Amino acid sequence: MRVPLLDLKEQLKPLRAEMLAGITELIDSTAYILGERVEALESGVAEYCGTRHGVGVSSGTDALLAALMALDVGPGDFVLTTPYTFIATIGSILRLGARPLFADIEPLSYNISPAAMREVLNNPRWQGRIKAVMPVHLYGQCADMTAITSLARQYDIPIVEDAAQAIGAVCPLTIDGRTVWRRAGSMGRAGCFSFFPSKNLGGIGDGGMITVDDDDLAALIRVIRVHGGSSNYFHAVLGGNFRIDPIQAAALNVKLPHLPDWHKARRQNAALYCELLAECGLTADEITPPTAVYAEAAVLGGEAAADYHVYNQFVIRCRQRDELRDYLLAHDVGCAVYYPVPMHKQACVADMGLNDLRMPVAELAAAETLALPVYPELSRDMIHFVVENIYNFYRKAR
Ligand SMILES: Cc1ncc(COP(=O)(O)O)c(C=O)c1O
Incomplete structure (x- = not known):
């Protein structure tokens, strides 16, 4: 696959x-x-x-x-x-x-x-x-x-x-x-x-x-x-x-x-990821899916909150991000880093002195985030395949 x-x-x-x-x-x-x-x-x-x-x-x-x-x-x-x-x-x-x-x-x-x-x-x-x-x-x-x-x-x-x-x-x-x-x-x-x-x-x-x-x-x-x-x-x-x-x-x-239906499909894909990743028993140290975000939305407002997250990207946070990305790409799972360099660290703002700023939360996110496929037409089997590969990576790494 x-x-x-x-x-x-x-x-x-x-x-x-x-x-x-x-x-x-x-x-x-x-x-x-x-x-x-x-x-x-x-x-x-x-x-x-x-x-x-x-x-x-x-x-x-x-x-x-x-x-x-x-x-x-x-x-x-x-x-x-x-x-x-x-x-x-x-x-x-x-x-x-x-x-x-x-x-x-x-x-x-x-x-x-x-x-x-x-x-x-x-x-x-x-x-x-x-x-x-x-x-x-x-x-x-x-x-x-x-x-x-x-x-x-x-x-x-x-x-x-x-x-x-x-x-x-x-x-x-x-x-x-x-x-x-x-x-x-x-x-x-x-x-x-x-x-x-x-x-x-x-x-x-x-x-x-x-x-x-x-x-x-x-x-x-x-x-x-x-x-x-x-x-x-x-x-x-x-x-x-x-x-x-x-x-x-x-x-x-x-x-x-068609946008409301596509949002719904993205949300269902995200929910399945969260469920499967939780079943894998990976520790918070290894991987953090955006489950907190999901739970918060459900508590907040029922139907009104349905589009609380429309998952243009489904982004996990992981400690061995670059290794996981390379592993997934090598196993035919598309993934990408949005964004590897925060704006204050970009070369184009170096001469404004912005590179010296400290934005620790953004800098950590830039080192740890990884976007997984979440587009509406993704099948359940495909999501299982992605999670299986994530699981295999951490099993090997342990
Ligand atoms: C947060 C954000 N702002 C602005 C833009 C710019 O949009 P466009 O690519 O249509 O110029 C993008 C596009 O990727 C974006 O993600």
Whole structure:
């Protein structure tokens, strides 16, 4: 047996004819820029996420960039974010001439720690200089948005959610003693999504979306998306070409209605992993699946909590990570490390002095995490095969 980390072919099979029909129709229409397919995707995603607006953009990276541009982030500003993420999170900040400030992560969820954020926000050095906070909902699970929202309100700083990996993920949001369950991307000033093919809602190329409630902010982002001009050749602000391609919209419109079922399948796969890994009797020293996360969600809110984790990645923590990864790859089990180097240790920020920062929880996560296949079409047999190989590795290592 061979189990790849991701197999897009199985998902494509039943949708291929409908996607091709939509794309053929688009080609014949010759309406190749924005248009009705993009508008349909924007309203579909906005409705699903629970926001008033969705603005389709060229990628998740450009979603972050355009959202920060709309909030006027620029040279001299700081943006508070997590060191444990994909490069696009901090790339969007740096490309605007602003600087990232890091708060370490939480050990179980791998998301930014509100306690660490509070320390940064309380530091007199940064008072009045932090233009935005940017939590990342990593692997498909929302950051602690109740605590983050409370901090953002206290310091009057807008939140930009990097929800690239977490479309559809829900979390409880308690404000002024009232709790509501909200989807990723609907809790900050702007939510940024990626339709990179490996995402839970993946296109047939690059694409992204910004979800926004505020009418004025949505209008500004639409202007920024087309070179900062609301009419051709008159440019009120500086923007870029951040338009989503309607071919992507045509494909994604076919996929969007299936997203809840795909989330369910990913969740069932994750549950089976947790069950089988527990049966293996591996010690916490050897391996830690995200069981704590799973149990917490079940206790919290029944049905409302169903999408608490949408498992864009199923990530285990393991002590002999690199050896286990090599063993699994050699035994036809796809797996990958997201991410081996935290952002403050990246070479591209060395000349800013960021490499000397200490973020112990993120650094340990970078040394210990391993993503296993969790895509919806995975069979039970395939999951058994993955776990069997993990078990064999530790049996040999003992
Ligand atoms: C956390 C995070 N932010 C931003 C992005 C950027 O999205 P894209 O690849 O669509 O530009 C990604 C994509 O992998 C991501 O995982």
